[in-house]
Amino acid sequence: MTDQQAKRVWSEAELAELATRALIGLGLTRQDATDAARVLVLAEMFGLSTHGVSRIESYGERLQIEGINPRPSITLESVAPALVRIDGDNGVGPLVGMRALDAAMEAASTTGVALALARGSNHFGPVSPYCHIAAEAGFASLIGSNATTTIAPWGGREARLGNSPCGFGFPNPGGDPIILDMAISVAARAKIRNAAKAGQPIPDTWATDRSGRPTTDPNEALNGFLLPIGGHKGYGLALIVDLLAGVLSGAAYLTHVKSWVDSPEEPQNLGHYFLLIDTRRLGETNWLSARMNDFADILHSTPSADSSTPVLVPGEIENRNLARARREGVLLDPSLLAKLQAFAGSAAAA
Amino acid sequence: MTDQQAKRVWSEAELAELATRALIGLGLTRQDATDAARVLVLAEMFGLSTHGVSRIESYGERLQIEGINPRPSITLESVAPALVRIDGDNGVGPLVGMRALDAAMEAASTTGVALALARGSNHFGPVSPYCHIAAEAGFASLIGSNATTTIAPWGGREARLGNSPCGFGFPNPGGDPIILDMAISVAARAKIRNAAKAGQPIPDTWATDRSGRPTTDPNEALNGFLLPIGGHKGYGLALIVDLLAGVLSGAAYLTHVKSWVDSPEEPQNLGHYFLLIDTRRLGETNWLSARMNDFADILHSTPSADSSTPVLVPGEIENRNLARARREGVLLDPSLLAKLQAFAGSAAAA
Numbered sequence: 024m025t026d027q028q029a030k031r032v033w034s035e036a037e038l039a040e041l042a043t044r045a046l047i048g049l050g051l052t053r054q055d056a057t058d059a060a061r062v063l064v065l066a067e068m069f070g071l072s073t074h075g076v077s078r079i080e081s082y083g084e085r086l087q088i089e090g091i092n093p094r095p096s097i098t099l100e101s102v103a104p105a106l107v108r109i110d111g112d113n114g115v116g117p118l119v120g121m122r123a124l125d126a127a128m129e130a131a132s133t134t135g136v137a138l139a140l141a142r143g144s145n146h147f148g149p150v151s152p153y154c155h156i157a158a159e160a161g162f163a164s165l166i167g168s169n170a171t172t173t174i175a176p177w178g179g180r181e182a183r184l185g186n187s188p189c190g191f192g193f194p195n196p197g198g199d200p201i202i203l204d205m206a207i208s209v210a211a212r213a214k215i216r217n218a219a220k221a222g223q224p225i226p227d228t229w230a231t232d233r234s235g236r237p238t239t240d241p242n243e244a245l246n247g248f249l250l251p252i253g254g255h256k257g258y259g260l261a262l263i264v265d266l267l268a269g270v271l272s273g274a275a276y277l278t279h280v281k282s283w284v285d286s287p288e289e290p291q292n293l294g295h296y297f298l299l300i301d302t303r304r305l306g307e308t309n310w311l312s313a314r315m316n317d318f319a320d321i322l323h324s325t326p327s328a329d330s331s332t333p334v335l336v337p338g339e340i341e342n343r344n345l346a347r348a349r350r351e352g353v354l355l356d357p358s359l360l361a362k363l364q365a366f367a368g369s370a371a372a373a
Numbered sequence: 374m375t376d377q378q379a380k381r382v383w384s385e386a387e388l389a390e391l392a393t394r395a396l397i398g399l400g401l402t403r404q405d406a407t408d409a410a411r412v413l414v415l416a417e418m419f420g421l422s423t424h425g426v427s428r429i430e431s432y433g434e435r436l437q438i439e440g441i442n443p444r445p446s447i448t449l450e451s452v453a454p455a456l457v458r459i460d461g462d463n464g465v466g467p468l469v470g471m472r473a474l475d476a477a478m479e480a481a482s483t484t485g486v487a488l489a490l491a492r493g494s495n496h497f498g499p500v501s502p503y504c505h506i507a508a509e510a511g512f513a514s515l516i517g518s519n520a521t522t523t524i525a526p527w528g529g530r531e532a533r534l535g536n537s538p539c540g541f542g543f544p545n546p547g548g549d550p551i552i553l554d555m556a557i558s559v560a561a562r563a564k565i566r567n568a569a570k571a572g573q574p575i576p577d578t579w580a581t582d583r584s585g586r587p588t589t590d591p592n593e594a595l596n597g598f599l600l601p602i603g604g605h606k607g608y609g610l611a612l613i614v615d616l617l618a619g620v621l622s623g624a625a626y627l628t629h630v631k632s633w634v635d636s637p638e639e640p641q642n643l644g645h646y647f648l649l650i651d652t653r654r655l656g657e658t659n660w661l662s663a664r665m666n667d668f669a670d671i672l673h674s675t676p677s678a679d680s681s682t683p684v685l686v687p688g689e690i691e692n693r694n695l696a697r698a699r700r701e702g703v704l705l706d707p708s709l710l711a712k713l714q715a716f717a718g719s720a721a722a723a
Contacts, residue, residue: 103485103654105455135453136488138650163621165515165648179675179684191613193620201616203609228578235678253602259553259687262672263541266551270543270664271513271655277671298515298648300488304453305621314620321627322612325529328585334529337609 050093116147154192180235202338400443466497504542508550530585552688
């Protein structure tokens with residue numbers, strides 16, 4: 024790879040083609056690869072590079088040992104007019120996710136509201152791309168997934184639930200949607216790792232040590248458990264995500280979710296939920312955009328505690344990043360690019 | 374009132390009759406009063422006495438000056454098979470709430486999933502009674518309401534959103550449902566008032582002063598704003614509740630919600646959402662109860678950080694209180710009883 028290649032700027036279409044070819048190289052069909060790539064590329068355009076096309080590398084490790092099935096037979100079952108069940112057959116998460124999202128949007132177009140519950144899936148990427156795709160099509164969305172256990176139940180000292188991601192999206196016809204995409208922990212594990220590397224203490228609200236007691240020592244925290252936001256409230260919210268994504272879907276839940284790290288060759292059987300509301304049934308486009316713009320205006324016009332940081336609306340930074348990335352393209356880390364190209368190369372060779 | 378009356382124990386049926394008669398005394402029809410009382414009595418049985426029949430007193434103040442309409446014409450509009458819109462005509466909140474819950478359960482029985490959006494409503498009591506009623510009928514539920522503004526947007530210094538209550542319920546056929554009922558603030562305002570009375574400092578995570586800066590002084594906090602759980606995450610969650618309950622329903626939202634205290638004679642136009650999933654479509658009763666019991670067992674068997682406080686599942690304390698209250702009855706505060714009897718007496722006199 025030349026320096027020029029490493030520094031080149033990628034358009035959304037080019038990045039999608041690269042990601043698609045990498046996934047084809049890992050064994051997916053072109054159609055499946057295209058659908059899965061869409062989620063990861065959108066994450067990259069949002070500036071969420073930790074959850075963007077870099078994920079193809081970790082998915083790839085498991086695809087190559089068939090811990091993830093590269094050629095799944097994903098099946099859909101309509102159990103009621105507004106309720107669809109999806110079996111992902113251990114396919115790549117964003118592929119199963121896109122199939123479930125599409126099924127939920129189709130059902131909600133008919134019934135006004137619909138829920139797709141997916142089982143037999145894997146890490147499905149960040150939530151915001153799904154919410155964005157739904158919002159562009161006029162749907163409000165509540166979407167989430169369960170995850171490998173990293174959080175102890177409130178008052179406990181053993182990891183028994185995941186730091187489950189959940190997201191919410193609200194369309195604003197002609198403007199930017201409001202999208203909240205969050206995990207339930209106060210801080211991400213990566214932030215604790217960074218503090219440990221820097222030899223810095225962490226706030227005692229981030230994590231506990233191994234015995235379940237709050238700690239300011241990042242090394243103790245890495246051997247302990249992430250703390251949920253709001254104590255028992257966040258613990259409860261993480262359970263709700265798992266009840267929807269895991270228990271109701273027929274997927275694994277809590278400690279039944281296999282660890283990606285400890286058993287990479289075993290199916291994780293993760294579950295997801297996609298709950299959609301067709302806002303077009305509620306009023307004219309203008310009705311909704313007037314309300315959404317007014318809603319954002321009320322928040323934006325709040326006097327800020329620190330005049331250098333204005334009040335934001337959830338998803339605002341990602342919306343701005345997306346607009347800029349679509350205008351200017353995005354850069355890729357050279358080593359990541361090399362890996363994607365190597366995966367893509369095996370597709371060309373195959 | 375004799376001492377004996379003050380100390381008597383009330384059964385659920387007796388309390389329901391007392392609450393119903395009090396609401397009739399405040400101008401409601403018997404049917405409307407019965408439905409509204411059901412929510413408040415269930416709250417009382419859960420041990421949530423701050424959100425139980427005592428609310429009839431504050432509803433009563435507004436009913437008597439017609440800030441709440443005692444004889445609303447509540448209308449339902451089915452905008453899609455799984456989507457119902459309700460106009461509460463400024464009726465008592467728990468009455469509008471029960472009408473919306475019933476409409477959502479009826480639609481979800483047909484379509485598997487359904488959403489009822491209510492506008493033109495008032496404070497609808499706590500969320501857990503609705504989730505409990507839904508769970509008893511086999512429905513998982515996501516229910517919430519917007520509220521008078523008490524929280525500043527994250528980084529702001531003016532109250533522009535409510536401490537919106539939201540709840541989630543999951544049925545466990547033959548056993549106890551899992552129910553989470555929470556507001557988005559770290560702590561309730563009442564806890565800050567208690568600290569102020571006791572002259573005790575509060576943790577700096579509970580509230581900010583008037584300028585939006587975290588404070589440990591409860592008096593400064595009472596002039597400032599409640600802090601949401603998880604900072605920007607809780608801020609986002611409070612907005613999501615208002616987007617569903619306020620923006621999509623056609624109700625007021627954010628600062629458009631009128632203050633109950635400042636303008637008791639003006640309609641608040643609160644909104645609620647009731648999103649229901651018919652779990653009977655997903656598997657046999659035994660399938661769900663096996664999964665729900667296993668889910669609770671995994672949590673209960675977690676070693677606890679402090680051996681004197683075992684790990685709990687959301688709603689466990691309320692479920693226990695309900696069982697005991699149904700066995701033994703509940704006590705009422707004598708001054709509250711006197712007020713309810715006075716309201717009920719005006720019904721008898723009318």
